[in-house]
Amino acid sequence: MKKTMSLLILLGLLCVPALGQEAEASAAEAIEAVQNNLNIVWTCIAAFLVFFMQAGFAMLESGFTRAKNAVNILMKNLMDFSVGTLTFALLGFGLMFGKSGGWFGTTHFMLSDMGEGVESWNWTFLMFQTVFAATAATIVSGAMAERTKFISYLVYSFFITLFIYPIFGSWAWGGLLDGGGWLEGMGFLDFAGSTVVHSVGGWLALAGAIVLGPRLGKYGPDGKAKAILGHNIPLAALGVFILWFGWFGFNPGSTTTGNGSIGYIAVTTNLSAAAGAIMAMLVSWVVLKKPDASMALNGALAGLVSITAPCDGVSPLAAAVIGAIGGALVVFSVIFIDRVLKIDDPVGAVSVHGVCGAWGTLSCGLFNMDSGLFYGGGLGQLGVQLLGVGAGFIWAFGVGMVLFLGLKATIGLRVSEEEELKGLDIGEHGMEAYAGFQIFSNT
Amino acid sequence: MKKTMSLLILLGLLCVPALGQEAEASAAEAIEAVQNNLNIVWTCIAAFLVFFMQAGFAMLESGFTRAKNAVNILMKNLMDFSVGTLTFALLGFGLMFGKSGGWFGTTHFMLSDMGEGVESWNWTFLMFQTVFAATAATIVSGAMAERTKFISYLVYSFFITLFIYPIFGSWAWGGLLDGGGWLEGMGFLDFAGSTVVHSVGGWLALAGAIVLGPRLGKYGPDGKAKAILGHNIPLAALGVFILWFGWFGFNPGSTTTGNGSIGYIAVTTNLSAAAGAIMAMLVSWVVLKKPDASMALNGALAGLVSITAPCDGVSPLAAAVIGAIGGALVVFSVIFIDRVLKIDDPVGAVSVHGVCGAWGTLSCGLFNMDSGLFYGGGLGQLGVQLLGVGAGFIWAFGVGMVLFLGLKATIGLRVSEEEELKGLDIGEHGMEAYAGFQIFSNT
């Protein structure tokens, strides 16, 4: 039986007729081998949970938009993951984790230098980092929903996982393998990616939404924002539950080690999400007069995004406070972007991922128990966090504007008015999401 | 790299220049550390699976009720988990697992005394117990669906996880940490919570359904029960599959140890669920003339609830028998409560969780291989099981009646007739679940 193989190896290590220190050394190696296996099992399972977040995003984004565009958004989610898997293996992984002078990696391209054999840790690490890269990629589809050409979205997907996400990632996380970036060199804290994953995705989404312009009918002739209702709230709610579930891979999994801190990180993550959902509901109750379900759902996500950077180093109370602030922030941010900035972000992706990602990253500078302002750490950490947040914004928003303006000027970024009115499902894919159902008032 | 950290610790433990017994002791500590890490990884993953059951309940309950109340029930599911997370951390965890004279714990309040540092086992244990508490809480929403005021449901959620669930839990499970309750002192068996979680939730649901009264139109002027159809059976079926999946965290996870009995418990759990689904289908085929899908789905859940108490100590054959009896029981119980008692429980929560929870708990007294009646154990165990089932009913139903009658007399428990007819989604949350779809005959 295969399962006894590694046991035999372990036994072998111990059965050498060693004495004293040699025996100890061989026992130590055997124990290390088991812990190493545990790390691989844990990190793989965490990666699978993060993969499942793709289903969460797909359900959330299709549920919060109109039935006539549901197939299109599902295809975008499927394809940004699929394209991203290939481009990250091709170039992204190397740019992010290869040997680096501080700005980007230059080894590990096309899955080279992955270590010896199929048991190398690097394969597990690649799997885990691939699903992270794909999370950043898929955030953008929500903000660009219901009006983006499918082919242009494919091109965007190609570039984000090829180099946009990896290069910023190398600045903050390159040292997790063979790299080392200027931001981590300064002591920047972002344990599981409030900035590296979520804000980068959120600012790219902002660039996309700006370059695209609002959906037809979103703003009246008087410039007033009109609500365009999502077509399937149960699907969106399912998406949020799946995302919350997946986040238990995202945050605790970022230990990439099967050790005792997993439970602690799960607790801070969960407290923050709960506080975010409750606070967003309460704030929406006051501001919008009813406990709004979309806001509560986005509030849970806001709590999750906010705690992603600080989850390993703050107290449970601080985690709840960080989540609650995230939950309040997301309500005001959604309203501000929609009504004041008049940028049309159908699912609130910029607020949830961009704004709350920035808040979560900054919160490390306040609440981190080693270096935060409220724990006697002075303003130093907060300054570094601010620098990281700023660098993330400049890089992602800047490159995003260039990319989307470039797409607009060449193959075009937006579908025709006629197609937008009819729906992208028919226009781009020649099919309906709900054949046989009577659907009306669908514009 | 982070992942080598714990390995270095392990190596350190072994590299002291020890001889003989000292070397053995250090190897033993290192091995214990790895097993401890495995326990934490396993228990956390099980907790995440149990968390995901929230999505299952949300889909099941919204699918089995009407479209006009779908947003409302999703919000209740989201909020009972979110509120429960905070109140369980505040007080519930301490009441359940703190040092106790047998009736309730008095330490660990507000996450105090959690052990040293982030690697303490107690954080993992808190995470696992939080999702259990939230499971008990969310059972109630189904029985009270389609007519309960949202604010009153929030108040209920606050109290169940604050003290109702924890105090009963301390009687049966307090000894899992620092407590010790009178029921466990008597040898009460409830491995994963047929009574502690499911019956407590089920009897609270019964109290809620009684105090609320039936939905408008549920009983005709002649007192005859009318079927009010669920609006989305695929969603409900998805919910059941998710719950079954999550139950593999619920039952095998209750080992809270990464050891060999996990596979055995998974097998008994799965056999019972399968037998429950088949038996409920067969019984419904005879009684209702067709193999009813709602009954089969509830039969799977009945099998799962029934095996939750005895899963670790019965034979696979007994597990199938316990599940089959649960599956038959749920059909008769649903019909009896609906048609004879005339209590309106829209999703059958009282039958699935209350009645089958009681059956499962009693079945330990019959089938447990150490102490059950059929294994030569006499009537002693069965008597203790009966006492525990009775205590659970008196506590949960009693406190539930006080709570719901109190809510009814103060802020009110039920929405207005007008709102109930129009749907709680518009009334309580100002939104529709399926904007754009033509939905009719919806009352």
Place this chain on the structure above:
Amino acid sequence: MKKTMSLLILLGLLCVPALGQEAEASAAEAIEAVQNNLNIVWTCIAAFLVFFMQAGFAMLESGFTRAKNAVNILMKNLMDFSVGTLTFALLGFGLMFGKSGGWFGTTHFMLSDMGEGVESWNWTFLMFQTVFAATAATIVSGAMAERTKFISYLVYSFFITLFIYPIFGSWAWGGLLDGGGWLEGMGFLDFAGSTVVHSVGGWLALAGAIVLGPRLGKYGPDGKAKAILGHNIPLAALGVFILWFGWFGFNPGSTTTGNGSIGYIAVTTNLSAAAGAIMAMLVSWVVLKKPDASMALNGALAGLVSITAPCDGVSPLAAAVIGAIGGALVVFSVIFIDRVLKIDDPVGAVSVHGVCGAWGTLSCGLFNMDSGLFYGGGLGQLGVQLLGVGAGFIWAFGVGMVLFLGLKATIGLRVSEEEELKGLDIGEHGMEAYAGFQIFSNT
């Protein structure tokens, strides 16, 4: 506390006052015990993921068919798993893994000889193999959707897990426990079941679809195929994401050992799925003029099925190539079966599981790094693979034809024309999937 139990055992093993080799031996046993626990934890979690694929199939198949048959297909999915759980325990497991002369096992019937106590590895192995058997079973429901009598489907479910799947399985995988089959004796490679699970299911599905004949209205009087649209693409897409997620249990879990190769197998699996989705989309874009969502979704599954046999022994580049070929193949196969062979397979199950399963199995003979043609292994491995593919086809298609023709001649295989037009939900189960929704053009 339960969690310290196994630690005490470990400590006990080390605390004997042993010296030299004795101490080493006890340390080795303790380390082996932890690794064994890790294997059980990992294999159980993988089994749970594979179980969750049942939800994926249920959502995929109901989404790709019509609303009027949704309840029926969900019931079939629930019941083939439930029935399969019991029959596999009864007979299947023994036929597949019991002591064998090469053709079928003869021990382990009715869960006998499962080893000592609840900690025996065999329980975990049973759990893992049960969900594999149920995967093969549930593939068939998609190809036979929208016209099969419910009772006949139950009989089919009974037999596939009782002996059809197990006997072929014993030829290829019996040696994983106490058996040993003629195919594995020849060096047949099928790591996680491209043939054993998927092709066997696919060829049974083919037999079922042929014996049933096409749905009413599927082929016009001129013999031209008409598209019958699926009613809920978001549900189908959710199904594919769930299946992809579950496949991370299916392939990496087939190590049944918590070791380092898990990460590698996850990477090859993921690359193949991504390449399959992209290629199917591209081919459909060329052939059908639009990037078809159904094809892209089936392409992801095609990639997953194709890599299932070779996932542990091919390079990442080969994995992507294998998936891409699978993705192209599935488009042509779906069109060929639909338009040329005029066999009505509503969800494309024969193409995805049968055809791509065969391709994946053959691909081992080309790309396996030890014995494949492109790695200097000659034609030997490819010949064995071809033999295994052929044996799978003859066994599964042959027995399937006998079974389905037998059912047709006795209790009948197909519902009446009237029932088919009205829908099987009303006809077989007396209920609607979407009560209250206006659904039209539903035939």
